[in-house]
Each structure stands twice: as structure tokens, then as C-alpha cells.
Amino acid sequence: MSKVSLAVNGKEITADVEDRTLLVHFLRDVANLTATNVGCETTSCGACTVLLDGESVKSCTVLAAQADGREVTTLEGLAAEHGEMSAVQKAFHENHGLQCGFCTLHPRLRDGDHVAAEGEPVADGGGGALRPGGQHLPLHRLPQHRECGPGRSGGGQVIPPSFTYRRASSVDEALDLAAELGEDAKFLAGGHSLLPLMKLRFASPEYLIDLGRITELSYIRDEGTYVAVGALTRHHDVNTSELLASEIPLLAHAAGQVGDPQIRHRGTIGGSLAHADPAADLPMALTALGGSVELRGPGGTRRVDAADFFTGFFETALAPEEILTAVRVPRRPGVGWGYQKFVRRANDWAIVGVAAIDGRIALANMGPVPLRASAAEHALGSGASAAEAADLAADGTSPGEDMHADQAFRQHLARVLTRRALVQAQTQPA
Numbered sequence: 001m002s003k004v005s006l007a008v009n010g011k012e013i014t015a016d017v018e019d020r021t022l023l024v025h026f027l028r029d030v031a032n033l034t035a036t037n038v039g040c041e042t043t044s045c046g047a048c049t050v051l052l053d054g055e056s057v058k059s060c061t062v063l064a065a066q067a068d069g070r071e072v073t074t075l076e077g078l079a080a081e082h083g084e085m086s087a088v089q090k091a092f093h094e095n096h097g098l099q100c101g102f103c104t105l106h107p108r109l110r111d112g113d114h115v116a117a118e119g120e121p122v123a124d125g126g127g128g129a130l131r132p133g134g135q136h137l138p139l140h141r142l143p144q145h146r147e148c149g150p151g152r153s154g155g156g157q158v159i160p161p162s163f164t165y166r167r168a169s170s171v172d173e174a175l176d177l178a179a180e181l182g183e184d185a186k187f188l189a190g191g192h193s194l195l196p197l198m199k200l201r202f203a204s205p206e207y208l209i210d211l212g213r214i215t216e217l218s219y220i221r222d223e224g225t226y227v228a229v230g231a232l233t234r235h236h237d238v239n240t241s242e243l244l245a246s247e248i249p250l251l252a253h254a255a256g257q258v259g260d261p262q263i264r265h266r267g268t269i270g271g272s273l274a275h276a277d278p279a280a281d282l283p284m285a286l287t288a289l290g291g292s293v294e295l296r297g298p299g300g301t302r303r304v305d306a307a308d309f310f311t312g313f314f315e316t317a318l319a320p321e322e323i324l325t326a327v328r329v330p331r332r333p334g335v336g337w338g339y340q341k342f343v344r345r346a347n348d349w350a351i352v353g354v355a356a357i358d359g360r361i362a363l364a365n366m367g368p369v370p371l372r373a374s375a376a377e378h379a380l381g382s383g384a385s386a387a388e389a390a391d392l393a394a395d396g397t398s399p400g401e402d403m404h405a406d407q408a409f410r411q412h413l414a415r416v417l418t419r420r421a422l423v424q425a426q427t428q429p430a
């Protein structure tokens with residue numbers, strides 16, 4: 001159990017909760033603020049969005065313990081403060097903004113210009129409420145409006161398996177905890193890869209060591225020939241860094257391609273690299289840029305090039321009890337670059353991705369690790385055109401197949417996206 005204190009809509013709320021309690025359930029079940037909904041349970045729909053210290057996050061993928069001591073604003077809090085729709089809500093309302101549909105269900109949108117006092121939209125038995133424009137909203141899709149109650153199969157919440165939560169406030173403390181707790185412990189950074197995996201029971205560590213409060217690991221620093229980025233630096237901060245925008249714009253751009261704003265407010269560069277998803281943006285960007293990572297463990301600190309860091313499908317050179325502390329990326333001011341990502345939905349991982357800079361080409365989701373398109377790079381070096389080099393982009397690759405693409409389609413995408421990235425690198429101002 002953890003004692004969690006939150007300032008919710010300006011009111012202090014403290015409760016002893018199970019360590020695995022998600023923020024959304026704390027808000028709904030402890031604070032009784034039910035405008036924060038559970039829709040997809042998979043960090044996609046945004047129905048659970050709240051403001052954490054003023055920034056939007058998906059509360060289905062934040063532990064209540066991670067939010068301890070912070071300020072949370074829910075939809076009820078916005079209504080109390082302003083009494084009218086925010087600019088974003090207004091724009092959604094007026095322009096029929098819609099992604100998957102869950103996001104339009106908040107009561108303030110349902111009721112048009114009227115602000116609902118509090119609580120849930122009223123279920124209407126399947127037809128949906130009539131918006132001012134006459135269009136039905138699918139209220140019946142909310143889990144709490146299904147006959148079987150919340151959850152997909154008769155009432156269960158999708159929550160992680162039990163674990164013990166420990167919080168570290170320094171790298172030394174995290175290393176000590178890792179040594180004490182052994183192989184049953186896992187580090188938790190933004191939690192936007194680990195918590196979804198735990199909810200699906202693909203991971204069930206006995207202990208989570210939360211690195212999220214280690215402020216010494218959140219920075220972006222000019223170090224002469226390279227820029228150093230602390231491992232706990234969030235995607236949002238990498239994306240909006242002025243230093244990176246001028247010195248390594250490809251990296252800033254790649255961070256802006258991760259998920260959606262809520263995900264970028266939580267996920268970290270170190271977490272993304274340590275997770276080593278071959279479809280992810282930052283491993284591909286680091287590979288294209290020839291960067292390296294700094295790893296700290298009981299035996300000291302070592303540096304590993306990106307080329308040697310990703311060792312297999314979701315596998316890295318990180319040893320047990322080692323923490324990824326920093327990322328080093330060579331400066332590339334004024335060098336043309338291209339970045340292409342083919343996705344099915346806006347906040348998805350790449351079905352195939354390509355990052356190109358200075359004759360280097362990296363591919364995402366074309367193998368178990370981020371790959372260099374070596375044949376295309378050699379052709380470029382020998383004077384081939386972008387189109388000629390791009391024709392070789394898939395040479396030597398053997399990408400996996402899934403519901404989105406078979407191997408031949410992925411190889412086709414690699415060629416097309418590489419051509420686009422190379423043309424982009426030649427033409428866009430750096």
C-alpha cells in the first residue's frame with residue numbers, strides 16, 4: 001500500500017491505496033470524480049485525460065503513486081474554474097473534431113454550450129445523445145454504460161498485477177534499490193511502455209523502482225561536439241528544446257512523432273531506448289545520428305554506441321541493475337535531414353520508419369533492431385541519385401509480418417519512404 005496525496009481541482013485528497021492503483025481509478029473511486037472516463041484501457045483514446053501539474057496525461061497509464069504530491073485537474077475542475085468550454089473543447093465542438101470518438105463524450109461536449117454540472121453522460125440505450133448538429137454520439141460504447149458494467153468481460157478493471165512500489169530520488173538510491181531487490185525489480189520511468197505491458201500481463205515484476213523523481217537525469221546540455229540529454233528527459237521536452245531545434249533538429253522532430261501530446265508528457269528518451277521497440281522513433285533517430293548512451297551500474301559508468309546498444313527484439317546491452325543515465329548525440333547544425341514514418345493512426349508506432357542524415361539511413365520496424373540501410377548508403381556514397389539509392393533500401397532486410405503489413409509491403413514502404421526522406425534531406429532547409 002502507498003499513501004497518496006493529490007491536490008485534485010484544488011482540494012487535498014489523501015488515501016492509502018494499493019500500489020497498482022491507477023490514477024484514473026483513484027479519481028473515479030476515491031475522489032468520486034467520474035468525468036474522467038475509462039474508454040480503451042490501452043492509452044489510445046484519451047477519455048481518461050486529466051491535467052497533471054498543468055499538463056495533459058492519460059490517467060489510465062499513470063500510477064496514483066507516481067502522481068503523489070502533484071496537482072490534478074479533471075474536467076469537473078475546468079468547469080468549476082471557467083464555467084464554459086475551453087478553446088480546445090470549443091474547436092472540437094464547432095468543427096466536429098473526432099479521432100476515435102471517445103474524446104467527444106465528455107459531458108461538456110455532449111451538452112453543447114451548456115456545461116454539465118458533474119458526473120456521467122447519461123446512457124441512452126444505444127442510440128447516443130443527439131448533438132446540436134443532429135449527430136448521435138455513441139454513448140453506449142463507454143464501458144460503464146454496458147450492461148455488464150465496467151471492463152470488457154463482466155466487470156473487471158484492466159489494472160497491472162500486484163507489485164511493490166519503491167521511489168528513488170537519486171541514481172545512487174536507484175542503484176542501491178536495484179541491488180537490494182534483485183532481478184524481480186524493474187525500473188519505471190514514464191511508464192508508457194511498461195504499464196501497458198503489465199496491464200496485459202506481458203510483464204509482472206515484483207517491484208517497481210520509480211525513477212520519475214530523479215531530477216538530475218532530466219536535462220538537455222550543450223557539451224561541445226555533442227548534446228547530452230538526460231535519460232529522464234521527456235519526449236515533450238526533447239521535442240520543444242531550442243538547443244536541439246538548432247543543433248540536432250532530427251532528434252527534436254523524432255521526439256515529436258512519439259504517440260500524442262499526453263504520451264509525450266510522460267514518456268522519456270531513456271525509457272524509449274531501454275525498451276528498444278524496433279518500431280519506435282527514438283532508437284531509429286539515435287541510430288541515424290550515430291549517438292551513444294551512458295549506462296551506470298554497480299561497476300561504474302560505460303558508454304555504448306547506438307550500433308551496439310540494440311542487441312535484439314526488445315533487447316539491449318543494458319546489464320541487470322544498470323541504469324541508462326544519458327544519451328549523447330553529435331551536433332549536426334545546418335545538415336539536411338529527412339524523416340518519414342508510415343502509420344495507420346496518428347499516435348501509432350511506425351509500420352515502417354526512415355531517418356536520413358548526412359549519407360546515413362536508419363530504418364524502423366524492418367528487423368528486430370533499428371537497421372542501417374547499408375546498400376543504399378553505399379550507393380549514395382558512390383554518387384547514386386536519391387531514387388537509385390532508395391531502390392536498395394530494403395536489401396538485406398527480413399522484416400516481420402503482422403496485421404498491418406506483410407514482408408513485401410514493408411520492403412516496398414522502406415524503398416518509398418527512403419526516397420522521400422533522401423529528397424527531403426536534399427531539399428528542406430536544415
Ligand SMILES: Cc1cc2nc3c(=O)[nH]c(=O)nc-3n(C[C@H](O)[C@H](O)[C@H](O)COP(=O)(O)OP(=O)(O)OC[C@H]3O[C@@H](n4cnc5c(N)ncnc54)[C@H](O)[C@@H]3O)c2cc1C
Nearest residue numbers: 187189190191192193194259267268271272280281324348
Ligand atoms: C498508445 C501509445 C503509443 C505510442 N506511440 C509511440 C510512437 O509512436 N513512437 C514511439 O517511439 N513510442 C511510442 N510509444 C511508447 C512511448 O514512447 C514510451 O514512452 C516509451 O517507449 C517508453 O518510455 P517510458 O519513459 O514511458 O518508459 P517505461 O515504460 O517506464 O519503461 C520502459 C522500459 O525501459 C526500462 N527503463 C526505463 N527507463 C530506464 C532507464 N533510465 N534505465 C534503464 N531501464 C529503463 C523499464 O524498466 C522498462 O523495461 C507509445 C506508447 C503508447 C502507450
Ligand code: FES
Nearest residue numbers: 039040044046060
Ligand atoms: S482509457 Fe483510453 S487512453 Fe486511457
